[in-house]
Amino acid sequence: MVDADSRKGKRNGVSRRSFVKAAGASGVAAGLAGCVSTGGGGDGNGGGDGNGGGDGNEDTDTPIDTEETTEEITIQWAADTRVGDAESEVQQALSNAGLPDNITVEIVAGSQVTDNRQAQYQQWLNGGREEPTLLMMDSGWTVPFIARNQLQNLSQSLPSEMISTIEDEYFEASVSTAKGSNGDLYGQPLFPDFPTMQYRKDLLRNAGYTDDDFDTWATESMSWEDFSRITKEALDANSDIDNGYTFQADVYEGLSCCDFNEFMTSWGGAYFGGRENLFGPIGDRPVTVDEEPVLNAIRMVRTMIHGENDEHALDGITGNIAPEAVLQWTEETSRKPFTDGNAVMHRNWPYSININGAEDVFGEDLGVMPIPYGVTPDEAMYEGTGGPVAALGGWHMTMNPNAPDRKKQAAVQVLRAMQDEQFQLDLFEIIGWIPPRPSLLDSDRAREVPVIGRYLDALKVAGNNAIPRPVTVVWPQQSGKVSQEVNNAMAREKSPEQAMSDLKSQLEQIEQSAS
Template identity: 60%
Template sequence: MVGVSERDRGRRRDGVSRRTFVKAVGASGTAAGLAGCTSQGKPADPNTIKFAADSDAADAQGEINDALHNAGLSEDIHVEVLAGSSNTDVRQSQYQRWLSANLEEPDMLLMDSGWALTFIARRQVLNLSENLPQDLVKKVENDYFQASVQTAKSTSGDLYGVPLFPDFPTMQYRKDLVKEAGYKPDEENWGTESISWKKFSEVTDKVKKQNDMQYGFTFQADIYEGLSCCDFNEFMTSWGGAYFGSHDNLFGPIGKRPVTVAEEPVIKSIKMIRTFIHGSSAPGTLQGYKGGISPTAVLSWSEETSRAPFTNGHAVMHRNWPYSIVINGADDVFGKDLGVMPIPYGVKPDQAKYKGTGGPAAALGGWHVTVNPNSPKRETVFEVIRAMMQPSFKLKLFEVIGWLPPEPELLKSKKAKEVPVIGRYVDELRVAGQNAVPRPVTAVWPQESGKIAQQVHAAYANEASPESAMSTLKSQLTEIENYNK
């Protein structure tokens, strides 16, 4: 997730881990800093592996080591977890300094799937296809969520990271109120089959009015990374739209892929959101969709600001990451009255022009384990990775920290379903994972992301028409692509 306010960082409630706020962008606070955590000038213990991660992993270091040993790691090998910044950008910069300086430690680095590719493109992390035992490489390629694996590979197809946990947003809703309004989400399998945006708007409007609720649908549309990587990406993709045509073009080649943001499916997705915010009688909206179900406040909301109204009982529907399911599904909030389903769709995949679009899209989040190529302890690191890839270890992380297992099959397991609160929704999360959409991370994504957020926000806010905003964005992205090809 991205864009969490500093006020809420580090908050714990009913098992809500600080991990849930780790991917915040733009906040100034940090957890225990990584800087200075690497040993210099003294011999390294050959049996201690230093793993740069986050404060949640550091807090659970004892349980992590126990789980590794139970998964087959030799008892004389110990993993020391270094607590990183809660700001993903700060963590990225710290890793860049270490790797550019060719430091031997940390031996392993936990990298955001949103920017791991920048290190892979520069070959600053170890090529696992060439170095990791082949049975492990094949397991990642065959059994893990494919969208996660894509963000851990080079353009030539070599693997450079092992997904440790993915993050997939879903649509949360007040199942109790939806049922009272006459709908049958369980019988109609909303949890795994999702519903169309049209039906979504009708359900939201009806429940909102019946219960005299302040809001219908809350989501995130501030000008920040979360809009370009996630909310807009999902809305656009669910209509069959794309940044660069087929998803085969997500990671390049820069300057040689079509820029498709001005096409009709993208325009329709923007008109839909404008309808939700400004009402169906406003200009540039979609006919046949219920309007006025989202407040103009969404234009300044990120994850936590959009979650609060839902948690407090003032909204029907809420789009967010798994951390918020743990909060909203707690017994003292909604308990089993919390419904979860995949993001709704505008068109089905067989109606979409581009490969990878249409249907219930979910923006991909998550983190990968990568290896410092300068580490003198590679073989020991590989032993740690082997243990990390065992089902028992991944399920223990799910239980202790709330990190989702990176394999669809594990989310089907009895033990996963027994995890308090979030275990009730593993089927919904598995479907979201199977429909995950990575952001198009390349060397130019930081430039492109900012332009996207600005133009999309202008269109959502009715400061520009959908057509003019996307025409401007197409020109901006084309210029960036051509300059850097």
């Protein structure tokens, strides 16, 4: 997914020339910052079963000389247009964080479309390319590269204190998407991304709610029952507003990885029997999409869209608060009605907080709260589900195992600088990327960042309750099945029971054929 300003698609001169020469620059920014692809991707040419192993470089565990290199050396960092557009500021931030002057980082600004980047990396790594040395990799598809043995094993290569910093101080959900089935780290989280629920304080004041309510909502998630009722009250109190709640439910990756993952998990449901099976083992984990918590999530959304008279409506949920158009909406199409002043509530990623909280939009009348919950964690069927669940997005730094040893040695110093708290706060100011350490969201400096700094309490709750998508080498196949059947059920083309029964069969077939 993309930031608003990354849609400009700029690349500065050197980076663009390098990228065109090396790979063929691909086009315009599309998609958005928190979430992966638009359903493409796939497992490329690599095999692998999602459980480690696979083809690719066999020397991924080779230790790296981590002493500071003294030679003049340039390494390439495959990043995106946001880094390319802010290259001088990012270079200065690395220098301020202690990157030695003899190491130059050349930014290779690739496509903002995450599927294109995934395919490009697959091509490079399958072909044994030595550069770029560092790859900025979507947390939504790092695990398949690990499973194919195509990334440097950082746990075996970096100093132990760098590994313990990541494991002890970074958002746990982010770290989990950078690990192999052996428990080793293959990526260093660069920034996480978490959705929240945005709302219009002015419209809710008209329905009788006050700043005391807004202060509470910032950190204390409300139930979906309360959310639906409050949204309807605000709709009724503001006759010129057409939409209560806007979100993303088109047939695309964002529904399966993110919106529905949140709905389902907040009710205590799971794709594969809980968090412990998120990343496999493929073919040896239960498929649990036909269970009651998952069905309740679909029933809830049907009620919100089609009303309480829907034959599969969920008791306790107030209906007719979401337009049927959500069934064709992705991030930007769902954001526009809210930004244009025609919705009460809106679920989206942090990039849109910066848009909607700007002074020429809603300013401080924009409220932000964690995603509502269906059941509390102690009521949930599976451990780690229930409560204010937020789908995990974000990106990692990974290392090309084919790079020459001397470049890997320099890359260690880059990764060390990126662990510096000052660098992480600089990136938050420069690009808007949330620091990977929860503790930094409590810092005075983070709170002073314009617009988004006002909403760090809600973002921290989201980060501490983040749920990754179940990424394995077969997830690209499974994701499309999920989004199609969930959309079918939400659109009333199938009953929740029939859609999830059909989905279970499809997911089981994919699991068995890959195991």
